Amino acid sequence: MEKQEFTITVYTENSIGMIGRITGIFSRRKINIESLNTSPSEVEGIHRFTILISESEEVVRKLCRQIEKQVEVLKAYFNTNEELIWxxxxxxxxxxxxxxxxxxxxxxxxxxxxxxxxxxxxxxxxxxxxxxxxxxxxxxxxxxxxxxxxxxGARIAIIKDSAGFHAKIKQFEREEPGQEIVENEFLDQRDDVFTM
Amino acid sequence: MSTLEKTETLQAKTIAANTQISGSQAVLEALIHEGVDTVFGYPGGAIMPIYDALYDYNEKLTHILVRHEQGGIHAAQGYARTSGRVGVAFATSGPGATNLVTGLADAMIDSNPVVCITGQVFASLLGTDAFQETDVVNITTPITKWNYQVTDANEIPSVLAKAFYIAQTGRPGPVLIDITKNAQIQLFDYEGYEKCNHIRSYRPTPIIRKEYVEEAAKLINSAKKPFVLFGQGIILGKAEQEFKRFIEKGGFPSAATVMGLSALETEHPLHVGMLGMHGNYAPNVMTNECDVLIAVGMRFDDRVTGRLDKYAKQAKVVHLDIDPAEIDKNVKTTVPVWGDCKETLPMLTALLDKVDHSEWLQQFRELEKEEVKEVIFDELNPTSDIMTMGEVIKELNELTGGNAVIVTDVGQHQMVTCRYANFKQSKSNVTSGGLGTMGFGLPAAIGAWYGAPDRDVIAIIGDGGIQMTIQELGTIMQFGAKVKILILNNEFLGMVRQWQQLFNDRRYSFVNITSPDFVAVAKGYYIDGAKVCERKDLKGALKTMLEHDGSYLLEVMVGKENNVFPMVAQGTSVSEIRLK
The missing domain is CATH 3.30.70.1150 (ACT-like. Chain A, domain 2)
Incomplete structure (x- = not known):
């Protein structure tokens, strides 16, 4: 797969050391971050990272899973330039x-x-x-x-078809969240995935 | 004990809420509330307040003074592996903390639930290059599931509650809490301890999607040649019974990863051996023959897959894992089943057709015969005078009946033990799988014994690895862990030597390692021992070792240049596994 620009948007808790934890995921794989912006998000107390890298989609998907695996990360999205206002x-x-x-x-x-x-x-x-x-x-x-x-400055970007994080954070705060917080790329592309 | 009695005992043991206590007391209170009974640690300047508080907790907490912090964390790992509970290690700042690093990396890659507490210099000194100051939080970030620095005692109860919750839920892992000395000393209004059961940014177990389970069942039911690979996820998920019912209903041949060993008893009729570089012939070859590969709680490590672009290309892959990041990481999945296998396996089993795959299973058995003929028979029944590691394990199996906890270090002896040891019950195989940490064996065995003091714990270690952490004999001497130490001495760093022989044209570069008189060293630590050089003495010596009340060291001299086969050489496919 060819490399292209992807913008990764990460919603995290606002805690010390998050930048290190997240950038380490890239540097460990010898992937250069072209720009990195951290800022508050639309939800109070939640931080938003905007990370620009040039990689193949497969690599970016795996990176996002590793980012989301971090305890203090709520969600990581990745988008192509076409899907963003930046x-x-x-x-x-x-x-x-x-x-x-x-x-x-x-x-x-x-x-x-x-x-x-x-x-x-x-x-x-x-x-x-x-x-x-x-x-x-x-x-x-x-x-x-x-x-x-x-x-x-670093790239900042708005995801065109995102409804923001207000509704999601309420789900996260519940001990038994609904399915909507777990977007599932397999399910979204079900017909492509289940090709038996 | 009833719940009420339990609560009452806990109340008697712990400090009531709304009392003024120190941060150090709060740390120990947290451990009691989390059900911790044993801590492995080593004191030092920056953790002295916690050790001072520990003085009064003598009856509630057992503290094992190790001889090196690396030994402490490996012991905590061993404890976690045999007990299924969180292992705890204490270390001081600076060198104490950096000595934990290898163990943290090991616990991270092998998913061991461990909580480490390190002392740190006063908050006012942070960043001043103070005596024994090191930035342990940054150092350990990539090798911890979570880490945190506490500078205010008020945070201690909630941070430790989070630490224990994170360490043992979802895919377990190590957590490090760094506590500055001022926070340890600080008195604060203790509001009691509340266990953590939710962190909004943390989803330990993904929500199970029924549609995936259904798709997976459909795919598995359509298989003519299904093959199950199982890993440590079964053990961590406490899903041994669920797994057995799953494979028995489907009649699936099943192979273990190194970390998955003992999740299913070795002699189970569907157990077809071990996967990977030095695994068994049949499961490696059949990986490239099956039509549906069902991976349960394993992560397709490169030592398991060999060359990836020639790995199971013909097969559809069903992958059950609790960690979404493992799906598609190395091997493309056809149907992912995210979730705790304790829940997903029964759901899947319910949808399975009962099919007879005995003909397919028989194909594994045929290949196994080939391996027996080419490798196993000679390894277990050597005709020359030189002893093999395999025959030692065989004798041991007969004496233990497969009921012992087997702890290994890293190298040839580890692979031979994993290949030939008989496991009758779960949580019996303790080894450093992912990181391959030489020096793991002895301290891990000490911890393993505290985690399962009623079981026989046998540490099988090479002559190289034992010398990396041999100081932990001192821990055994002082605290009496009844660990049996079996050194398989081939007078070489055997695994590296094997590679140098096979791939570097026998250019033996610094693999020739000499050893002290191990029995004399043990004796110096007041541990009994013996050395065996001839086959005729082997069985008796093993028996003496096992029957000895207390720790014992047995050194067995084995063939210097024996190799571990079969072998999937690096860069080759699993089906290109060589028998010699």
Whole structure:
């Protein structure tokens, strides 16, 4: 199976050491994490990890099972880019004189929808958000004009057909949960699986 | 004892709620509430408050002072394996904690329920490179099912309740709780101990889907050549009876993994032997002949599967396991049955047709005859003067009747013992299966004896492995575990030597290991012993060992360059198993 970008979304308890426990699952298999974001989720007290990797679907599925096996992980999902709305944010520090003198740079920033965050005599800080390729292109362009500093944030992503975790967490809190908390890929693809 | 009496005894033994106690007392209270009777440990600076509290718990808890923390955790593992309960080990911070690492990794890969409690430097010193400070939580993250650092005594009751719950539910595993010294000393308002029975982020047993059980039954009923592989999951799930009813109704030939041995008595008519690299001929060959492979509580380790792309490709696979991460991990499953096999097996059995597979079973028996002719007969009945490991095990079987707990270390003696030992009851085979930890045998046997003090516990160990943890003779000396130690001495690191002979052109590189006078060493520890160099003395010596009241060490000199066969060489298919 070919490698492609997958975004893994993990809902966890907010406890110390979770990052280590989760990233260890990747590094142990010599899999590079391209970006990792941790944040609160839609449910209070529940953390959300967004992990971007490039691997085959089979590998990603196995990784998700290993992640879900961790005691403090509630659920791990994996999605292709098509199944997500995703963004990455970037900050650029550009010399002020370049902006003042080069009309092209200003046009460029407008074109990419970059917003000014800070203006100073010596430099201006812009912010933009978008897909990786757009940010990469802008970075490349600005590189030609004495870009002083650049940083890109980790990918954050919303799963298009997810109903969120509010209903699920109630299931998890029950001692005898219903079947709906255990999504089952075999059952979802039953006809493909039971080919006898 | 009735439940009421039990509760009353517990009340008499434990501290009432709403009392001020120290964190250390809370730790020991938790152990009492969890039914722990034995702790294996070694004190040190950072765990001194717990040991101080232990001074007053002398009558409620037995503490076995091991000679090295690795011995402590292996003993806790051995205890867990024979008792079916949680093994507990104490260690101090720093080197004490790092000495647990091998045992934790071993317990993790072999799914042993173990709770380790380590002392840690004062919370105020964390991260300052304090004396005997080590980041044990980070070190042990990949080799624990769960770990946690406590810095406030108020957390101790609930954290320990979680630890015991996690260690023994679902797929069991090791849990490490690191407690800073200030938390051990701290006095707090104890609100009593409440056992944990639910953690919202933790689903120990997957919900059983009936439709899978039905699909699995349909597939199994359609099989002409069904073949069952069983692992330690049967033992961990306490499902020996359920498993037996399952295979008996279906008439399935069944083979054990190393870890699954003793879940089904060796002499059961459907038991066709052991799987894997040094397993039996028939089950390995027939893996690539069967039409439906039914795996129960096993994980398709590479030592079992050999070359994966030539493993059971012709077969449909039904995999019963409690751990969803095991499904499809190594071998693609046709029908997965997630859940506790104690529940899924009876559900499946109910749907089975009663079929006669005796002709198919007979094919296993035919191959077995070949193995007997080529390998087993000579191993068990050697004609030369040189003793074989196999004949020692054979004699032992006759003397124990298959009722002993057999603990092994790692290497040739382990494979020979697993191949030839007769097991009549479950929880009788204690060995380091997944991690292959040399040095496991002696301390694990000590723990195994405390876990089953009424049974004969025999530690079969090579001349290499015994020297890795020989210091635990001191533990036996001091506390009197009645462990029988049987050293099979071939004056080599035999398994590595075998590989060097077969695959490295006999270039014996550092496998020639010398030994001390083991009997004299034992004597130094006030343990009786004997050494046997000739066959005529073997039976008598084994008998003396078994009849001796107390621990005993018997060294048997066996052939230096004997090999363990059959063998599935690395990188080859199970059906390419070689008999010589």
């Amino acid at each position: 963004q990455e944010q970037a900050l650029y520090k550009v010399p002020a004189d370049v902006i003042a003198e080069k009309a092209y740079v200003e046009r460029l920033l407008r074109q990419y929808g970059a917003n000014v965050v800070v203006i100073r005599n010596d430099y201006i800080v812009f912010e933009t958000a978008g897909h990786r390729e757009e940010i990469d292109r802008l970075t490349e362009e600005l590189g030609k004009y004495n870009l002083i500093e650049f940083v890109r």
